[in-house]
Amino acid sequence: MREAAVVSQPNPLQRIPGVAIVLGALIILFGAIAPGFLTPANLSNVLVQSTILTMLALPMTLIIMTEGLDLSMGAVLTLTSLCVAIVSLATKSMLLGLGAGVLVGAAFGTVNGWLVAILGIPPFVATLGTLGMAQGLSLIVSDAQSVVGIPHSVRDIYSATLLGVPVPILLALVTYVVFHGLLYHTRFGSYVFALGGNREALRYAGLSPNKLLIAVYALGGTMAGIAGLLMTARMNSGHPTAGLGLEFDAIAAVAVGGTSFERGNGWLLGTLLGVIAVGVLRNGLNLVSLPSSVQVASVGVLVIVALFLDGLRSRA
Amino acid sequence: MTDITKEALSPPRSFLSQDAIQLFYRLLAVLLICAVLAVLNDSFLSLGNILNVLRQASLTFFIASGLTLVVLTAGLDLSVGANVALSACIAGTVIHTTGSPVLGILTGLACGGIVGLLNGVMVTALRIPSFIATYGMLWVLNGLTYWYMAGETLHGFPPGFRQIGSGYLFGLPIPVYLLLVFLGIGTLFAQRTIWGQEIYAIGANPVAARLSGIPVRRRLLLVYTVSGTMAGLASIIFLSRLNSAEADIGESLTLPAIAAVLIGGTSLFGGVGTVFGTFIGALILTLVLNGMNLLSVSANWQPLVTGIIVIIAVWLDMKTRRRAQ
Numbered sequence: 200m201r202e203a204a205v206v207s208q209p210n211p212l213q214r215i216p217g218v219a220i221v222l223g224a225l226i227i228l229f230g231a232i233a234p235g236f237l238t239p240a241n242l243s244n245v246l247v248q249s250t251i252l253t254m255l256a257l258p259m260t261l262i263i264m265t266e267g268l269d270l271s272m273g274a275v276l277t278l279t280s281l282c283v284a285i286v287s288l289a290t291k292s293m294l295l296g297l298g299a300g301v302l303v304g305a306a307f308g309t310v311n312g313w314l315v316a317i318l319g320i321p322p323f324v325a326t327l328g329t330l331g332m333a334q335g336l337s338l339i340v341s342d343a344q345s346v347v348g349i350p351h352s353v354r355d356i357y358s359a360t361l362l363g364v365p366v367p368i369l370l371a372l373v374t375y376v377v378f379h380g381l382l383y384h385t386r387f388g389s390y391v392f393a394l395g396g397n398r399e400a401l402r403y404a405g406l407s408p409n410k411l412l413i414a415v416y417a418l419g420g421t422m423a424g425i426a427g428l429l430m431t432a433r434m435n436s437g438h439p440t441a442g443l444g445l446e447f448d449a450i451a452a453v454a455v456g457g458t459s460f461e462r463g464n465g466w467l468l469g470t471l472l473g474v475i476a477v478g479v480l481r482n483g484l485n486l487v488s489l490p491s492s493v494q495v496a497s498v499g500v501l502v503i504v505a506l507f508l509d510g511l512r513s514r515a
Numbered sequence: 516m517t518d519i520t521k522e523a524l525s526p527p528r529s530f531l532s533q534d535a536i537q538l539f540y541r542l543l544a545v546l547l548i549c550a551v552l553a554v555l556n557d558s559f560l561s562l563g564n565i566l567n568v569l570r571q572a573s574l575t576f577f578i579a580s581g582l583t584l585v586v587l588t589a590g591l592d593l594s595v596g597a598n599v600a601l602s603a604c605i606a607g608t609v610i611h612t613t614g615s616p617v618l619g620i621l622t623g624l625a626c627g628g629i630v631g632l633l634n635g636v637m638v639t640a641l642r643i644p645s646f647i648a649t650y651g652m653l654w655v656l657n658g659l660t661y662w663y664m665a666g667e668t669l670h671g672f673p674p675g676f677r678q679i680g681s682g683y684l685f686g687l688p689i690p691v692y693l694l695l696v697f698l699g700i701g702t703l704f705a706q707r708t709i710w711g712q713e714i715y716a717i718g719a720n721p722v723a724a725r726l727s728g729i730p731v732r733r734r735l736l737l738v739y740t741v742s743g744t745m746a747g748l749a750s751i752i753f754l755s756r757l758n759s760a761e762a763d764i765g766e767s768l769t770l771p772a773i774a775a776v777l778i779g780g781t782s783l784f785g786g787v788g789t790v791f792g793t794f795i796g797a798l799i800l801t802l803v804l805n806g807m808n809l810l811s812v813s814a815n816w817q818p819l820v821t822g823i824i825v826i827i828a829v830w831l832d833m834k835t836r837r838r839a840q
Binding site: 268323332494 | 591647650654658661783813816817819820821833
């Protein structure tokens with residue numbers, strides 16, 4: 200099993216150029232045209248703003264590696280962010296808020312996994328359905344209003360620093376290390392590779408692909424719950440459209456990072472670089488005063504280009 | 516429906532008796548929902564409300580009918596809602612600046628069609644999976660529309676133009692006539708033309724379709740363009756009914772359109788389904804949402820209910836297909 204997983208891993212050297220070139224080109228471009236882009240304060244800002252996306256894009260990589268997709272992640276993040284806001288407001292406890300967010304996120308992730316694995320519904324439609332459900336629940340629990348007045352303990356998570364490093368960046372780094380360990384150094388990780396590459400082999404090995412698949416989606420929902428805490432802390436409120444479209448940025452990061460949509464190959468470091476590329480793109484366009492609408496459109500173009508290149512590579 | 520079985524090119528038609536039963540169930544569901552709503556609320560059976568339901572259903576149907584053709588080829592078009600928003604905003608601007616509704620309508624249709632064509636190019640030439648390509652397109656269009664409108668609202672169109680969405684002819688809303696026309700055209704196209712049959716064949720088995728000489732790419736380009744053009748048409752109806760356009764009008768349109776297609780019995784796996792089924796699907800969804808409205812359930816519940824309906828519809832489809840096999 201371990202050997203099979205090793206074989207199905209992509210050759211990182213082949214991938215580094217793609218995403219590194221994209222990232223390098225973006226940095227050079229904005230370094231040249233965007234005033235204040237290459238200042239330490241702004242670069243640190245890019246990284247801090249990329250933390251929420253990191254927490255979504257890493258599990259999204261695993262999901263896409265299973266030839267799946269989770270379109271509900273942004274909407275679930277909105278819902279968990281509202282849960283964090285509402286519960287922490289009511290109990291004055293950041294931990295209870297986080298617990299509520301994680302619980303709701305994990306529940307949605309499990310439902311996604313159940314719909315995909317047990318009912319066999321194509322992932323993009325199953326998660327489109329749960330996107331609607333999470334969006335609806337967000338509107339219902341918030342009555343389409345912002346939740347304000349959340350405790351300082353929540354807000355401080357986003358603004359605090361530890362040894363001079365912003366806490367969100369530390370959280371994102373911890374997340375990356377955990378996911379890296381999980382995917383490349385545990386049996387679960389090998390099974391995730393097999394889910395996309397060779398599901399039959401798992402069955403012959405006496406494992407249940409369905410349970411593993413549910414676990415992968417549940418992991419995505421759980422991470423959306425943790426990211427919900429950061430989102431609430433960042434906005435200092437819960438907002439019923441806070442996470443709108445974030446799943447798309449996550450998919451963009453995964454696609455740019457070189458994870459394939461059709462062959463179950465994934466590369467976590469590539470996703471991390473992809474996240475930073477998306478962050479640089481949005482930050483740079485912001486600095487040259489292009490409206491957020493153009494940022495949204497440019498991320499869309501980025502995905503289509505990345506997928507086109509992915510398609511070329513698969514044919515090559 | 517019955518004489519369809521006699522035609523030769525018939526990959527999807529082994530399901531026909533199954534299809535007829537499915538259609539019967541759906542009509543039964545329509546009657547059942549109507550009966551329940553009539554009991555629960557007195558104003559449901561008023562003429563005004565019924566016409567309102569039909570008019571609302573027509574808007575969903577316009578978007579969903581083009582989408583049906585895409586789903587018949589085992590594809591998906593997630594960009595329809597965003598396409599409606601962009602087309603409506605551009606058509607609205609053209610009417611405002613030129614004062615000519617005809618020019619505006621043509622622009623709206625063209626804009627929708629071009630977006631659809633681009634979707635088709637991404638799916639055929641670039642070979643990007645349709646749900647990802649059109650999802651990317653969704654965000655590109657959203658970005659373009661917000662940038663183009665810059666927070667403005669277009670408001671106030673010529674009375675003649677507004678008749679299209681809000682006018683009546685012999686007591687029936689004009690969109691209902693358009694609905695009947697496009698229901699007829701769509702059904703004829705899908706069931707009675709070679710191109711329509713080829714679309715079924717592509718969805719049922721793309722490899723077999725290609726080997727039997729069907730120009731798969733050109734037909735795929737066609738269905739995505741038709742889907743986009745129908746979104747353009749929906750944008751015109753939308754514009755003339757609301758008498759205004761904003762950048763965010765498309766956000767709540769995609770999920771209902773997909774729901775209508777799936778409730779109508781068109782299979783996500785391609786090759787099975789009818790445009791008439793989509794009409795019934797649009798009717799069922801509109802009845803449910805209208806009923807919630809009449810029972811004074813907050814509109815905040817609509818995405819939740821629509822999402823659940825999408826999942827149930829796909830699940831039922833898969834269950835019946837499994838049983839049929």
